[in-house]
Amino acid sequence: MTSSAEPRRNPPSEFAALVFAIASILIFLGFSVWFWVQAPDTVATHFDSAGQPDDWSSKTGLLGIFVPLGVGLPLLFSIRWIWARLPISLINMPSKDYWLERGERTFLFDCLMEFMRIVGGLLALLFASILVIIMREARTATMPEWMTLVPTAIFLIATGLAVWRLYRRLTPPR
Incomplete structure (x- = not known):
């Protein structure tokens, strides 16, 4: 319970974070569909420090790993009952x-779920960007380092901001 002396907390935007995670998965x-249709049968799956491909795999094998991770991790991070149990x-x-x-267990888990769903959505977007990077390499001889x-x-900056937001939200009132 919040006493009258404590400042009112803003409730976490758990639903907005869920929408972000679902949109990111989509x-x-x-x-992934674009990659399946457009990519050649064999694609670069690893790049050296100069941005040159140094390992190749089939696009089927790559998507066989990426799709379960790109969908599964955000879903796992978004299911509240898993974390609540x-x-x-x-x-x-x-x-x-x-x-x-x-x-305030409910508030604590609301904050956790907002954080987990944001990170899950960011992971899905990171996997999507990796597919774009691989596709770009498939169409050109070299890839710019950027x-x-x-x-x-x-991804790292956005995840850091999510951690900072979680920390700030859970800092006890003074």
């Missing part, structure tokens, strides 16, 4: 004990 699936001792969140002692760095940097 975008990833769209890019875990023993609370396995969940490591900022100020967890503070919120549990005040009977093509691999930018999606990764965006």
Whole structure:
């Protein structure tokens, strides 16, 4: 319960985060279909530090790994009952004990689910960007270095911001 002396917290936008995760999965699936139709049978699946391909696989094998991961991880991250049924001792969140002692388990899990769904959606988008990178390489002889760095940097920055938001949201009022 929130006492009158404590500032009112903004509720997490858990639903908006779920919409983001679902939209990201759909975008990833769209890019997967595009990749399946457009990519040659053999594609580069690993690149050296200079951006040159140094390992090749079939597009079927690549999608056989990417589709379960690009859909499965965001789905796993988005299903609340999975996380709510875990023993609370396995969940490591900022100020967890503070919120549990005040009977705010629902708020704690709302924050967790917002975070998990955002990260899940970001993972789906990262997998989609990797398909674009691989497809770009399939059409040209070399790949600019920024093509691999930018999606990764965006993923890391956005995930860092999600961690910061979770931390700020769960910081106890003073």
